[in-house]
Amino acid sequence: MPDDALRADVRRADGRRVEGRRSAATSRRVSRSDRLASYWSHHREVSADSFRRLLRHPIASLATWLVIGIALALPGALYVALDNLEKLGRGWEGAxxxxxxxxxxxxxxxxxxxxxxxxxxxxxxxxxxxxxxxxxxxxxxxxxxxxxxxxxxxxxxxxxxxxxxxxxxxxxxxxxxxxxxxxxxxxxxxxxxDLEWLQRLFAMLELGQRMALALALLLGAGVLLIIGNTMRMAIAARRDEILVVKLVGGTNAFVRRPFLYTGLWYGLGGGVIAVALLLAGFVWIGSSAAVLADLYQSDFALGGLSVGQGALLLAGGALLGWAGAWLSVGRYLREIEPQ
Amino acid sequence: MIEFADVSKRYPGGHEALKEVSLEIPRGEMMFLTGRSGAGKSTLLKLVMAMERPSSGTLVVNGHDIGKLSSRGIPFLRREIGVVFQNHQLLFDRTVFDNVALPLVIHGYQPREMARRVRAALDKVGLLGKERSYPIQLSGGEQQRVGIARAVVHKPPILLADEPTGNLDPELAGEIMRLFAQFNQVGVTVLIASHDLSLIARLPYRMLTLRDGRLIQGVGRLAEHDHA
Structure with a gap:
């Protein structure tokens, strides 16, 4: 780097009154719009890099995705099944x-x-x-x-x-x-x-929905724990990097970012697997449900996973992954301080 | 630029690493910090970096009061300081370019400007041709120079170095010191911890000597003192 350029820069640094405010160090060199642009491009890079890191260990990542996928699919399946029963009941309610x-x-x-x-x-x-x-x-x-x-x-x-x-x-x-x-x-x-059995059905459906909710909460907590543990290993693997980043002035948000994306990818991947499991499951039982409906001379058709429910599963998975990463990363990162 | 006023540092175990140290390093100055291992050199540098907090006394670095600095403020203090370590602290899974670029990524530089500055810093330390290499492919002296390039790439007003020549032969060590002197000539405040007395005794810079956590010599040029 040419000396005079460095000198000019240092002079500028010297001439600036030091106020100790956080913006002091950065604002004189990088404009706000540049910083915003590079902030987003850094998000893009970090999210892509986090995803590539997952693919680098395909078996381990797939195992985590499957566990999360199954944990999400169970309450999802129960919910859709109850939804179908309720629809069936509503069809008879008018009668x-x-x-x-x-x-x-x-x-x-x-x-x-x-x-x-x-x-x-x-x-x-x-x-x-x-x-x-x-x-x-x-x-x-x-x-x-x-x-x-x-x-x-x-x-x-x-x-x-x-x-x-x-x-x-x-x-x-x-x-x-x-x-x-x-x-x-x-x-x-x-x-x-004839209404009596319907009332009993709806009472049972409500019970079932509560059980589905309880199951969803339990398995959601399980997903948080799985993500947390996975994150602990991901952080241990990148310990040196965290130390260096902290030493050269990386904020906690900067250090946390790749791990939050890792959690997000784990959760989203789990959501994709859950949706795939449910779709496959409904195709599998759909034909026998049609036979059953035929026997009952009903025009009932098994409702599968709606687009909205699928999107909800994906978003729920991503959110759980992100939250699980957030919860664990904060704790583990505090333990890693430069010595 | 760096001002210690009666700074003491006691570690939780009771060990007092620094005892009532007072010193001032003016802007644009270059100083050496010497003393035996365990004399408190590393603790002093860690305090400047806010890796540790003073137990008592006041330490002000480039306007930041280290004792009162919030933990959110620490990263922004560190962005004003470049650090060189004895063991380089390079990331071995990244190229030389990516290692040097790290502070600029944190600062939020655009890729084009980032590349320009990284090349300028690598050129300065004579490693322009090695940007695509990985640290493992470089010699010890080259790795140290990558560490220096990373420390100066964002042009910090303060440069700290902890035993930067510790593992190098005398000739390479001399080169590294000349590099620091060049940064100082363009106005960077430089503080180098080193026990390599034979090397720094030949250089015309002030020397601070620590013994058992106390500053026993802190003013004047080394040449004016009859220092062993």
Missing amino acids: TRISLFLDLAVDDARGRALSEKLRQRADISAVSFISRTEALAEFRQVSGFGEVLDHLDANPLPAVILVTPRGEALDPEQARTLLDELRALPEVERAVL
Whole structure:
């Protein structure tokens, strides 16, 4: 470096009143916009370098990615499964119906008459009468026990009136009042509100969602610990570099940066694996779910991972990785001070 | 530029490495710091770098009061100081260029300006042709010169060196000292810790001598003293 250039610079340094402020050392040489530009380019370089370092140990990195991926996929799968069950339940919720099983002694004519009477009521929107013969035919077709029925002397099935409540009576409480009223009718042997099992289903779904949340929290904490431990090793491997950087005036943020990116890549990679696992899993069980839905004469289609849920998993993984790195790096970096 | 006022440094074990040291190194001065191992040379340099804090007394470096400096402020103090170590502290997984560029990366230089300054610093220490080499491919003297290039690449007003010639033969050591003298000639304040009395006795610079943590000689040129 030419002497006069150095001299001019030193003179400038001499002429400057020293204030001991943090900007003093840097501002005289690097403009603000230059510093900002190089700040971003440093982020780019550091993130790329951190990623290359992971690829340099592919087996170890893959193992970490898999562990994080599985930890993220488990609650993800549970959540999507519950989501599907809930959708299934909602599809049936509108069809709140009361089944009135009539006394065997009530003949078809009386049954039809009762249906007509019920149809007139303001709180009932639809009534459908299934005679004993029809019930038998339907049972024979659907159940597959047709041959058993042939051995019976008489038709064991009662006639049924399916009552669909209207308006306010759709509300579970009102529906129950209506149910009690209908149950009191002399022709009715048994009255069943179809809603009851739905309420139980939703209660179970809520329980399941809480369990999924608890599982997600536990496994999330596990991911933080995994990242923390991985970070400890990454820091040990770069101990010399950290010392030198601290000696030549690197801030803690500067020292921390590559490790935060390492954590981010671990988390993001884990998220990618989780998404891949879930997609593969849903393809695998999707066909059998379709068969099942067909058997139930349902047009239900298994909902896989939505784009939003996939993005959430990726972002969640990245955030967990970054946070895990943040938590551990701060602690380990304090231990590394130049001696 | 560097001002010690009654500075003492006691380590947690009770060992008192520096005892009431007072000295002033004016801007643009070059001084040697000598004394036996354990006399407190390294502690004195560490205090200037804020690697340690004074137990008592006041130390002001380029306007920074080291005792009161916040830990957030430490990196910005260190950016005003170039340091050369006996063991170079080079990073062996990076090229010579990347080693020297490190302080500029921290300062936030643009790549073009960075390359220009790195080459200028390497040219100054006579290693311009080695920028693509790795430190392991260089001799001890060359490694030390890479360390010096890194210490001066961002043109700090203060240059510290801890036994910079410790592992070098007399001829190489002389070269290194001439390099420091050149930086001093352009206005850099230079403080060199060295026990190589045969070398520094021939050089026309002030000498500070520490013994058991006390400054026993701190003014005047060496030639004016009858120093053994």
